[in-house]
Amino acid sequence: MSAPLPAQPPTRTPVPTPDPAPATTRSRGLALGVIATGLLMTVLDGSIVTVAMPAIQNDLGFSPASLSWVVNAYLIAFGGLLLLAGRLGDLIGRRRMFLTGTAVFTASSILAGAAGSPALLITARFLQGAGSAMASAVGLGILVTLFTESRERTRAIAVFSFTGAAGASIGQVLGGVLTDAVGWHWIFLINLPIGVATLLVAVRVLPADRGPGLRAGADVIGAALVTSGVMLGIYSVVEVGTYGWLSAHTLGLGALALALLAAFVVRQATARTPLLPLRVLRSRSVSGANLVQMLMVAALFSFQILVALYLQRVLGHGAAATGLAMLPAAAVIGAVSLGASARLSARFGERNVLLLGLALLIALLGLLTRLPAHGHYATDLLPLMFLAAGFGLALPALTALGMSGAGEEDAGLVSGLFNTTQQIGMATGVAVLSTLAASRTDTLLSEGSSRAEALTGGYHLAFAVGGGLLTAAFVVALTVLGRTRHGAPTRSGRPEHGTAHRTGAADATDVTDATAAHPVSR
The missing domain is CATH 1.20.1250.20 (MFS general substrate transporter like domains)
Structure with a gap:
């Protein structure tokens, strides 16, 4: 929503002033x-x-x-x-x-x-x-x-x-x-x-x-709880490859991390100046977008990393050649992000653009499960790079939705929360998908498959699981984020094109008034 223009001091005669907008x-x-x-x-x-x-x-x-x-x-x-x-x-x-x-x-x-x-x-x-x-x-x-x-x-x-x-x-x-x-x-x-x-x-x-100032919200106890809980949780996940999912190390530290985070939530509900006011999470755009992001980022590890490993370990590309092979995807993402994404969001709303992007990414990972062990980049992988357009659609729309519930006083906090869920999703994706791929590869090797076939089979499983995570993200975006309507009225009564309009009594435009009703129906 555009900020109101500052009041101008009275003048005796109207004098034209230059437009400061360009500067x-x-x-x-x-x-x-x-x-x-x-x-x-x-x-x-x-x-x-x-x-x-x-x-x-x-x-x-x-x-x-x-x-x-x-x-x-x-x-x-x-x-x-x-x-x-x-x-x-x-x-x-x-x-x-x-x-x-x-x-x-x-x-x-x-x-x-x-x-x-x-x-x-x-x-x-x-x-x-x-x-x-x-x-x-x-x-x-x-x-x-x-x-x-x-x-x-x-x-x-x-x-x-x-x-x-x-x-x-x-x-x-x-x-x-x-x-x-x-x-x-x-x-x-x-x-x-x-x-x-x-x-x-x-x-x-x-x-x-x-x-x-710090006196307005320096929740030292809450900061210690959430920082130690998130750090310990990420540590337990990234060390899964060394200790295993069911080891005492992983389960013990994971349980301790969850206990710290639970204590943090309790602390935020009772603290006079909480680090994370729970009203922020009552915004469906904030909580829903962060959940979608964790699922999506976890799944996208299978594209960003496992495709690179397929190029190196199966097709025999070097490090620099692998990076160059991934550049078409980056070019497609850039063209869509900087071009079509903003126009489509303005026309159809961020939620609908996010759903379209997720659908393209589900198709991408589905097709990656069919990569052959003796494939060729030009025919088997390069055509799929165009489906990476889903990244260019989903990421900006999801970011806009995740930040749409941020008021002036909480913008940094909501930004930090959005980045935190991204890192949690990344760490989880690395641990889960790489472990599944390695386990499947070992099984295929023990059954007599060639190294290329075993590696490809492991990647296929990771791509399939990643597709499942993206499907879950699609369902959450469809059901939790709610409908958006192009040109729907804002609180000021003026249409604001391209804005993701939150829905429901607990989903406010500003987190400072998270319980206010919104005119757009659920």
Whole structure:
């Protein structure tokens, strides 16, 4: 909804004044570029490392068991601190939190690039995850308060979503090229010029905001409960490959994580200044979109990672060639995200666009279950890349729905929550689908199948389960998010095209009034 124009002081004679919109539009465009660049750094850092893992292991002497902590240390810090960072951004200022997080990420990237031992690299990766959480948690919050007009917000979210979706593919290519050309250290050191440039521009273009201060909501006990619970939960999931699902390690730590999170919910219901006001979750757009995201992100691991593994382990592609092979998907995602997505959302509503995107992704994973063990990229895989358009439709629409219940005072918190569920979905998808694929591969090998056939059979199972998760996400989006109506009246009585209109008495436009009724019927 557009913000009301400020009252103008009275003048004796009307004097024409120049329209300030171009400068404002340019400033907001630069701010969007800064936030997208910050996101790109963190996404690149997540995918660029996977390609360089063998070189890192050989150079620093990692054991096979400890090598996974190059990724896990980042994931645990990132996922565990997002919610806390988002709330702190609301309290002390989202601009300050973004700048601090970008500075921490850039400095820890230098430390990672200079690391000469496994312990130092793992420490640097943990700090990188913390910096990423601080910057990423408030990025969407800044966007939704900066772009108040519906169409502009939809386009801005499309750019944000495309950056995240395409960054993984770019990271695989860049990681292979840098590792082969100048060494693995530069996959971290390349963040230095990008981070410095981002900080210099962000200081000038990000809007200054002043939160109410830590006394308005510094729930220390709640912060400790949710941070330790999420970190412990992600840790127990990412270590499933080592200990197994039914081990005392996994079940014990998983139960403890659930207990901590349950205590956090109880704390939020009784605390005077809760870290996560439960009224936020009463918005169907917020709770429904976060649930859809966890299911969708868990399923999409099977496309982003297992397709790359199929290219390398079955078809014999190298690291750089695999990244290049995935670029058509990134190009399709970009074309749809930045082009058709915003127009379709404005025409039909975000919920309907999300459903269309999920349907395309279900078809994609269904067709991937038919990949042959002795296939060819050009005929068996390349045509399927066009179905990746579902990413370009679903991600911006889902992000818009997830942030649509965010009021000014809670935008950072809702942004942090949305990013947190993304990381939980990613960690769960990695653990579940990779374990299922490996188990199926072992079974097929024991039955006498060739290595290529066994690997492909394992990937087929993971694709099928991923398709099931996407089907569940489709059902949730269809039933929980509710109907949207193009041009439905907002609270001000003006139509707001392209806005996802929440439905029901417990699903308000603003989380500050989450119990108000909405004119659109359920």
